[in-house]
Amino acid sequence: MEITPLGDSALLVRVCDRLDDDPALALDRVLEALRKLEAANLPGTIELTSAYTTIAVFFDPVRVLEAGAPANAVHEWLGDRIRAAVTDNIDPAVAATEPRLVHIPVCYGGKHGPDLDDVARHTGLSPEEVARRHSAGEYRVHCIGFSPGFPYLGGLPPELAMPRRATPRKSVPAGSIGIGGAQTGIYPLPSPGGWHLIGRTPARLFSQDADPPSLLRAGDRVCFLAITSEQFETWTE
């Protein structure tokens, strides 16, 4: 496990070296390390955030110094504590819980998925078959980022992978489901975006009034549920 500085007020903990070998295993290891670090309540820590293979520990160096770190070795001192917390045996209280399964309704194609036909052409499948395969799979949320509530989902059937659009769209409607490379994701808010849009969900992925504000969390299992455009219009949560 490598720990490197992310500036003077954060450390990046590399839990796994690689993602390709087994992305789901990498995710589980990152989530386990995250739970341990949360439970360890390290001095001066402001927040923790996970990505595919890493956890960032944001802290206030002044508070770490006040907690007893030597002035010339703040990172080393905190790094030792991070390492100890992560390599500690699992405390049953922080042991893995079964990941949640979240169903996301999606209306594929038409005005809600303007790039579905392009994806069909690129993959040699019919638009209906692209939608069927996309909604048949089970995905996992590797991390939330890019924009508030945006889930990076792993588990896209490899035949649906597609290079990003040459020119990103200036504005993508909220709820749009996109394919970018070997990933699929959901735009929670209207934003620019370079992924191919194959459908749209009426579900609200981000709410500033909820805690946590993001509907999805790292580790969640996600299934897409195909709905008609009529169901999209009348959808209530």
Added chain:
Amino acid sequence: MSVTVIQPGILVTIQDLGRPGFRQSGVSPGGAVDAHALRIANMITGNEDSAAGLEITLGKLRLRFSDERCVAWCGGGASDVKIGELMLPAGRACFVAAGEELQFMRARSGCRAWLAISGGVDVPPRLGSRATDLRGGFGGLEGRALRANDRLPLGKHSLRTQKLLESLRNTHVAEWGALPEWAAPLQTPRELVLRIVRGADWTRFSSAAIADFLSQPFKISPDSDRMGARLDGPALQRSDEGTDLISEAVAPGTVQVPPGGQPILLLADCQTIGGYPKLAHVITVDLPLAAQLGPGDHVHFREVPMAEAHHLLLQREQNVARFRIGLSLHA
């Protein structure tokens, strides 16, 4: 109990010290690009450090006050600030009477300034903060920049502000104030140098790229914003195969380098995770200077050891603690 926007400026937003704690939901902490400047301005007016104020980009703001308030501003980008006909220097407390107007003139140097108003801008907090998240479209006033005729509610005065208002009622501008480098980081004209520590991907860059990064000037591009300052200069080439990296956390101060080789210095509203290599990170005590980089400005980078970054931050925070004690003696 409010302040009305007469002229909205180029980009004025309500900001506080940000909303840490929601990165795991993809929410950037945001807040004032120079949180230190806003904090100092708040301290001067008798506010809590975390009170919401205004971030003014490149000046041109006019406000009218409905009742008497104490105000202070720090930063740059507004060399001339007037209350009525009275000039208000940076880093000083000033009395504003009911019905008076405050005006930020055109910026002469620097890019951003922060205005603290006693009582604070009292919009409802979202996710624990009043900061405007422009990309998320929430926080501040309807998640957007200020417009003409907006009316901003103001909070109640602290006990210290009440005493301060009495002592400034006749003199108007306080004789005491913040350290010059806190009040206006660009006060003494000089070449802007930002100190950096190495990023995780430092060794992915060629030695020529590192030499260029540490010796050549970089010019701030016009498409810079609160998310990041885009830097034009020598293209910084990688020495590895340039393979795609796995996305991981980034933070304000991170200098990341997209494939074109033109670096981006991330600021308060940056994404929470990113996939570009992280060449370096500007140290926390130099973020106030980074916040002053406007289109066309030039910047140099200089490497310092990590221990120096921490030492400088500790020193600054000790000085802030002393300043806080000093302020309590004035009111």
